[in-house]
Amino acid sequence: MKQRNRTTAFRPNRRLLSCALASCLAMAAPQVMAQSTSATLRGAVTADSTITVTNVDTGLTRTAKATNGSYNIGGLPPGTYRIDVNAGGQTSSRAVTLAVGQTATLNLQDAPPVSAPAADATNLDTVRVTAPMLVETRTSEVATYVSNKQIELLPQNSRNFLAFADTVPGMRFVTSGNGNESQLRSGAQGASQINVFIDGVGQKNYVTPGGITGQDDSRGNPFPQLAIGEYKVITSNYKAEYDQISSAAVTAVTRSGTNDFSGSFIWDRYSDNWREPTPGEEAAGRKSEETTEQYGVAFGGPIIRDRLHFFVTYEAKDFIVPEMVTRPNNTGHVNIPANILAQYGPTSRPFDQDVYFGKLSWQASDEHLVEFSARVREEVGILDVGGVNAQSAATALNNDEKRYDLRSLYSAETWMNDAHLTFEESSYNPSPLVNAPIIRYTARNQANDGDITLLNTGGGGSFQDKGQKGWGLQNDFTWYGWQDHTVKAGVKYKDVELTAFQQFPPNPRYIYDVAVNPGQPYRIEYTTARVGRTPFVESGNKQFGLYIQDDWQVNEKLTLNMGIRWDYEDMGAYKDYVLDPAIATALRGWTNIQNTDYDIENYISDGGNRKSDKDNFAPRLGFSYDLAGDQRHVIFGGIGRSYDRNLFDYMAREFYGGAFTTYTINFPDVNHPCNPSPTCIPFNPALLTPEGLAAFAAANPTAGGEVNLLSNDLETPYSDQFSIGMRNTFTVWGHDWNTSATVAHIRAKEGIYFRLGNRYPGGSFRDPAFPNATWGRQPWGQAIPGYGSLILGQNGIESKLNSLLLSVDKPYTEQSPWGVTLAYTYSDAKENRVNASNGETYVFDYPDAGDTFYLSNGVPKHRLVATGIYGLPWDVTLSAKLILESPTPRSATNCFDAPSNDNCFFDPYERSETIGFKQFDIALQKVWDTGTDLKFKVRADLINAFNWRNWTDFDDWRGAPGVANPNFGQRTGNGILWPTRTFKLSFGFDW
Structure with missing residues (x-):
C-alpha cells in the first residue's frame, strides 16, 4: 500500500508570523543544510585593520576588513588558525584553535605579535603546537x-x-x-x-x-x-x-585531509579469557564464548596542496557476543523437564560491522570551499538470544545504511552561504534465523492466575523490513553586514520514502504447559494475511523547514540570540489513509462506544479529513551577559520551543493492525479451561501442520482481527525549555579552569501513545459489575463485532524535568599535558506514563494516559561522571573515567496500599541504596616515536577495574492488599549490567 507523509504541532495565529518569516528568508532562497559545525571568530580590532585567518593544516584562508572597530569571520572548519592583523602597514600574528560550531570572541586591537608573520610551513607547525583553544562563553545554549x-x-x-x-x-x-x-x-x-x-x-x-x-x-x-x-x-x-x-x-x-600525508591504524581485542565471569556464569561453572575485535585504518593528505585534500577511513567490528539463557525467577515450584533445563546456561551469538567513510575537500578559491563525503555502514548479526530465548529462537539482523553529502560553503566579506545536497538510505531487517514454528514452554505461577514463560525455542519471533530512502536540500545564509548583528536564515527540503513491514508472529506459535502436558500444546497462535490488504507500507514523506535567527551583540557585555523556526511534514500514509468501509460501518454501529469518553469519528479517516499540521512555530530567545567584558564570568539563559516528529513505526500501525488476522486456538486443560466455541476445541493433531492451520482458517473465516486507528488530528511532539546559568573561568596554579552551573526546566508534550478502545456495554472502561474498580477488569473481551480489539493512537505522553547541571573542566593541552572534567547532574524527572522514557507507548491499565505524573523510570536523581588525562614521562599517558549514579527508579504496581486488587495503581520506586550504578575505567598508552614520521602505540584498557556489579533483577511486587511483600526491592536474580572487569589490549601506529 502506498501513501505519503505528515507532521503536527502548536497553535498560535500564523498569518503575521508567516509573513515575517517569509520576508526575512527571501534573502536565503538557495538550498541545503545547517552550518552548525563551522566556527565563527569575531571581536574588536583597530578600525582600519585587515584580518586574515589561515588554517595551518589545509591552507584555507579567509580575509575581512574591520567595520567600526570590529570583525566577524564565519565558515571556519574547526582547527588551528594563524591570525594576521594588518594595520598601518604593520602586521602582528597570533594563533588560536577553534572548536566545532563555536562562536569565539578574540579582541585583537591590542594583540601583541606571538609569532613571525611569515607563511612558511615551519612557522605553521610552530603555530599549531602553541595555539591555545578559545573558550566559548558568550552563548545562551x-x-x-x-x-x-x-x-x-x-x-x-x-x-x-x-x-x-x-x-x-x-x-x-x-x-x-x-x-x-x-x-x-x-x-x-x-x-x-x-x-x-x-x-x-x-x-x-x-x-x-x-x-x-x-x-x-x-x-x-x-x-x-x-x-x-x-x-x-x-x-x-x-x-x-x-x-x-x-x-x-x-x-x-x-576529519579532513591536510597538506601532509598522514594515516592511522588501530586494532584492539579482548575475549572471555580476559574478563571476569558474570554471576550467571559462575553459577553455571563456565563462561559464554566471547571474542571482540575492533580495527580500523585512516589515511588522508593533499591531492593539490592548499587546494584539494582527501580523507578515507574504514572501521570494523567482529564479535562473538556472550549471552545467558536463564531460568526465570519465581519458578522454584515448577518441575521443569530435563530437555528444557539443558538449554539454560551460557551461549553466544555473532555480530559483524563494516563502516566506510570518505571525504574530498576542494578549496576552489579563497572564498569557496566544496566538500563531498560518503559513508557506508553494513552489519549483520543475531538478536533475541538469551533470557528465555534459546539459540534456535534467534532473529537474524541485517542493518545497512548509506549517506552522501555534497556541500558548498561560500564566504564573502559580509555574508556566507552554506549549502548541502544529501542522499540517505537505511534499512532495518530482522527475520527468523530458522523459518520454523515457535515453541513456547510455560508454567503456572504460584498464585495460579497466570503463566510464566520458561523457554522459547523453534523459530524466531520477529519479522520486519523498515527503512528510509531519499534526498535533501538545505541552505544556510549568514549576513555580517549589519553592525553588531549576525543574522542567519535557512531553508530545508527533504523528500524521503519511508517503508515498513512487520509480522508478529511470523510463524505459528505453539504454547505448552510443562506441568500439564509437555507433549501437547494448550494454545496455538498464528497469523494469516487478509485478502485485499498488504502488510507492506510505503509512504512518501516531504519535509520543509524555515528559520531565521539574530545574534545581536548589544554591547561589550550583553549578547542576545533571537530566532524562530517553522517546520512542516507531509506523511501520506497518515494523511491519505482510508479506513476499510466495513470496519467503519462496524465501528459506527457498535453500541458499546456510543456513549463513552471518546468520539469514534475522530479516528475514522476517509482520505480527506486529515491535514498536515502547519502550526509548528518554535520561537527561541537566549541571552548572555559578560559581567566584566572579559569572557571570564558570564550569566546566560534562554527559553524556547523545539519540535520533534512522530515515528513512522507508530504511524504505520493502522496498516499493521489490519493486514493480518490473528487466530488463537485453545485446547482446554486443567490450567486453561475455556467455554466450547470455534476457538476452544478438543486437541487436533492436524493443527500441528501448515495444512491443518490453513484449513482451520478457511473453515473459520473472520472479518478481521485487531484494529488500530490514529487520531485524525495528531500533533507533533515538542518540548518547552528554560534555563539560567553562569560560566566562569578561574586561574588556579597557573592554569585556567572552566566551570558552569545551570538550572534547567524542560516540559515535553504530545508524545504519541496507544490505548484500548474497547468498552463494556454502556461505554465504561471498567466492568460495570464492579463499580468501585479503578484497576484491572479492562474490556478485553468486548471486541468490535466481527473483529478483534480496538487500539487507538493519539497524543498525550508528557514528561517534566527540573535539573541542576554542574561542570568543571581543566583542558588538556600540549603545554599543560593533563586534563580533568567533572559533570554532575541532579534530575527531578516525572512522566505521565510509567516507562515512557524507556520507549513504552501502550496505555492499557487506564482508559487514557491521564494527568497523573510518576517518577521517571529512565533517569537517576544523581549522576556524577569524572574523567582525567595525565601525561607521564616517556610518552606515556594515563587516563581514567568514573561513573556514579543513584538508583534509577523502577516500575512497580502498588496493591499493598489499595483496598482490593481492583484498586491497584502505578507506584514507581527508588531502591534504598546510595549508589545504583558505578563503574571505574582506566587506560594506559605508550607511544614510541621512531624519529621519523612513524609512531607506534600500545594501549591497555581496564574496564570496570574494580569489577563492581550493577544488579538488574529485583522484586518489584509491593504485596497484596494489606499484605506487604517482605522481599520488595530485594535482589532476585543474577542479572547484571555488563561489563564485568575486562582487560582490552590495543595496538596502532600513526604516520
Missing part, C-alpha cells in the same frame, strides 16, 4: 564540547564516539543488557528525541526508535571513530538552526 583528546585517550570498549557524550551534564550513554543496544539519552525523554548532526547533516531515524539511523537493536557504531574530529553537545536551548529534536543535539565534525 547549554552546551559542552567533547575534544579530540578525550575521544582519543579516555578509556572505552565500544569505539562508539557518542559514548563520550556522557561526560556532559544531563547526558547518559545507556547500554542495555550486555551491550546489545547502545543509545544516547538526555533528561526525561527517550533516545528517539535526540538528533545527531555530522558535518551539519542530521542523522535522524524517521522510522524506528533510537534517535539516529542504525541504532535500533544494534551493537554497532553510527560512524567510524577515526573519522570524528570533535563534537559539541547541546542539552537545551539550541538555536533555531537545529530541527527534528526535542531532547539533546550532538553536532560533530569529521
